[in-house]
Amino acid sequence: MARTHITTTVNGDEYEVLCEVEQTLLDVLRDELQLTGTKEGCSSGDCGACSVMVDGRLMCACLVLGVEADGKSIDTIEGMADGEELHPLQRNFLELNGLQCGICTPGILVAAKNQLERNANPTETEIRFWLAGNLCRCTGYDKIIRSVQAAAEQMRGN
Amino acid sequence: MATILEQPGFNPDQDLKVVGTNPVKHDGPDKVTGRAKFGADMYLPGMLYGKILRRPHAHAVLKSIDISAAEAMPGVNAVVTRDDFPELPPGTPGGDLSRNVMAREKVLYDGHPVAAVAATSESIARRALKLIKVEYEILPHVIDPVKAMAADAPILHSHIRTKGVDGAENTETNVTERMVSEMGDVDKGFAEADIIVESEFDSKPMHQSYIEPQGCVASTSQDGQLDLYCCTQGIHVFRDRIADILEMDSAKIRVSQSEMGGGFGGKTSPYGEPVAALLSKKSARPVKIVLTRNEVFRCTGPVAATQSKIKMGCTKDGKITAAWADLVFQTGAFTGSMFFNGPWAMFTRYDLENIHVTACEVVSNRPKVNAFRAPCVPQIVFGVEALITEMAQKVGMDELEFRLKNAATEGYTTVFGQTFEAIGFVETLEAAMETDHYKSELPEGWGRGVSTGFWFNRDGDTTASLTITPGGSVTIMAGTSDVAGSRIALSMMAAEELGVPVDKVRAILSDTSMMGNNRVTAGSRTTYSAGMVIIDSARKAIAEMCSRAAEIWDVPVEGVEFIDGECRPSSSNVGEFDPLSIADIAAKTSVSHGAISGHSEMNVTGAGPGFGVHLVDCEVDRGTGRVDIKRYTVIEDAGKAIHPLQVEGQYQGGAVQGVGWALNEEYIYGEDGRLQNPGFLDYRIPVASDVPMIDTVIVEVPNPRHPYGLRGVGEVPVTPTLAAVGNAIGDAIGIRPKSLPMSPPKVLKLMKDAGINTK
Secondary structure, eight states: OOEEEEEEEETTEEEEEEEETTOBHHHIIIIITOOTTSOOSOSSSSSOTTEEEETTEEEEGGGSBGGGGTTOEEEOGGGTSBTTBOOHHHHHHHHTTOOSSOSSHHHHHHHHHHHHHHOSSOOHHHHHHHGGGSOOSSSOSHHHHHHHHHHHHHHHHO | OOOTTTSOOOOTTOOOSSTTOOOOOTTHHHHHHTOOOBGGGOOOTTOEEEEEEEOOOSSEEEEEEEOHHHHHSTTEEEEEOGGGSOOOOTTSHHHHHHHHHSOSSEEOSTTOEEEEEEESSHHHHHHHHTTOEEEEEEOOOOOSHHHHTSTTSOOSOTTOOOBTOTTOTTOOOSEEEEEEEEESOHHHHHHTOSEEEEEEEEEOOOOOOOSSOOEEEEEEOTTSOEEEEEOOSOHHHHHHHHHHHHTOOGGGEEEEEOBOSOOTTTTSSOSSHHHHHHHHHHHTSOEEEEOOHHHHHHHSOOOOEEEEEEEEEEOTTSOEEEEEEEEEEEEETSSOOOTTHHHHHSSBTBOOSOEEEEEEEEEOSSOOOOOOSSTTOHHHHHHHHHHHHHHHHHHTOOHHHHHHHTBOOTTOBOTTSOBOOSOOHHHHHHHHHTSHHHHSOOOTTEEEEEEEEEEOOOOEEEEEEEEEOTTSOEEEEESSOOSSSHHHHHHHHHHHHHTOOGGGEEEEEOBTTTSOOOOOSOTTOHHHHHHHHHHHHHHHHHHHHHHHHHHHHTSOGGGEEEETTEEEESSTTTOOOOOEEHHHHHTTGGGTTSOOEEEEEEEEOOOOOEEEEEEEEEEEOTTTOOEEEEEEEEEEEOSSOSSHHHHHHHHHHHHHHHHHHHHTOOOOBOTTSOBSOOSTTTSOOOOGGGOOOEEEEEEOOOOTTSTTOOOOOSSGGGTTHHHHHHHHHHHHHSSOOOBSSOOHHHHHHHHHHTTOOOO
16 A cells, blocks of 8 residues: 655654555554554544644544644653653652553543643642543542642642 | 461561552553553564454354455455364353354354454555455344343354253253352241342443453464463463463463553453464464454453342341342353352342342353453342342431441351451441541432442462572562552562562563463452462572571571571570671572572462442432432452552542443443444543542451451452442432433433432
């Protein structure tokens, strides 16, 4: 099948990829670039496990075609830590046990980071509604919400 | 020497330093940065993509399959069908599993696999599936378990005869087994009752809904060795089942486990893995199969739908005198629902003398059910605890007081023959009565529900290995899977025994070639059983270090004791020696007897039963029937919480899974026998905005068989949930729902039918 050449920036690095037109951005990240931190849970935009940032907008990578990423800047979980320094969200998820199996964690972290960039002091309800598109089956959400709250508080203090 | 299982077990006088703290999980950093590798995250050179052909017929004879066009398609490297699987007799475990992963004589449910292809890309594989021509003869189908029991119901398997019924040898049926679970004299018990309550309840299948679909890569060499990488709750179980159905030598199969993105029982048996193995064998290339969410819903999981009739009686002062039930469990297209758990667990936690339960398991044209936290129990407890609440109300007792009055204690012998050692049901009920939640006044318009639950907790075959590194730190290896954080709990127990900080310990998950057999990671058995073999391994390593110290000091080994991570002379009579740390001894292994390690293989026994109490406040929207969970508290006996945050996470996660099952989750079938909601949009699991914070109380009544007293905690948190939510709704609207899920249209109809004010 004919492939399309795209140039896309992922976590600050420029990549050139030949992708099939039916491949999603999720397929391109995982199958072509082996950036497997972005997870596939449903391929229909219902679970949020593939949440990434596309030119600063929070999106499900399964709902974006790979060819649409041409010329765009993508941020994934692999780019969240600053070198050896974890992001406050990552740190708080570890310390407060905001994850169990960890399959939803990358998507939730990407989505939560976007929320805190827009709203440094969200209420519990605001966090719950912001993350309502990110399914977690292990935790019952309690420790996820607390981890986001704690990270928000620390980030406001900095 | 007595093994760890024969020793007294729990030591109440120990001063625990690591157990009971909350260190960061060692698998955590990889999981917050995207480094962690799950089932779908493996890529091998030359790897092909496998896809499975599934057809929508609920019940049909598979007449012919023509794969020639698919095989001829460029990029397609292999196609497999039933013809590639060894012929195993129907009605055997291997025969059933083989037929579930690839249809043979018939397709038995919507989505049943009929063929699979491996191609150089996913898109080629998908297109190749469309070229496979399958000829069917459509048969009448049956979805509902009670209809499947009728004399004129379509028969799924001609070999099934009802086990447990005399004279059934000549009758074709969908009822696989009828069992009776009984003790005492139930007629006498009802004769002694002043109050008798009875009702009928039903539930629909729900799906485990792990967020990670099953994913694997199989690579078969030309000499028949299979390397299988997959997400699994049991590497050894997968190896042995695949060896059975592909008639392979199990030593030639190496199953490695990925990180597992949730399982909850649903990843205890293989689906795409044997298919990938055959595609790999045929193509001589690695083959990856990752199920789609649609396939996960249509063809894996779900739990058993049930119908139950339950009757209970008590005296006017609140003592339960009799309990009777007639239960039907729908197991999907093949037997294996573990339905016996229902009759055994449904009343267990109450001090009952007279019980009679009949339970049937029925096949119908749905995917074969799989395990889910406390298989076949929560949906039955849904009815039991409705009647318990009804009796308490009729007697005029506080609901928890009523349950406390009937609580089983140490020495009680259950209907399945276990005599309880020290258990924590009374303490759990008392702790529930002391919560702010239970003491708080219920806001106007809300309802409050309580329920209790029990799970056996499992143990069984388990292996582990522990090695001291030359620098004095520790690596441990478990043969079990890590479903939610057992690696940190095991590391903590090793650290506790060895007197080292937990950061000095690293746990890895083994593959089947590294370890002896392990029973599946399920039944809340892992932290208990793997903990036992890790502790045993650590104690063996300690014994070896003491012997090395004795040799270094030239004293008898009895003169050495191990305290706080170092060998010391056990008394001044032994002599004056500076203590030798683990690192000191480890540094000298090359000039003594080589590396120091400990390993342990046991059929672990002594898992202590678990009990929980749930308290729920809810509000019901009078216009829509939507139930809003306002407040939730889980009180449960953990024996001893090794890592309390992890234990709380089990309680909270279990409760919210139960809330989903209680309020929304169900398989919906059309008249055509097709599943109508195979996706997260139409099969709605709870999202963050659906639930409040889940409060927890960890009760600790030590399990006398475990050195630290721990009990499994994974299943109990789901067992009371459906009933607690049902009772809360009943309290809010004045009529207790009896059909699961208690979804908005059903709750609204219930209110309207009962003439309750709706908006």
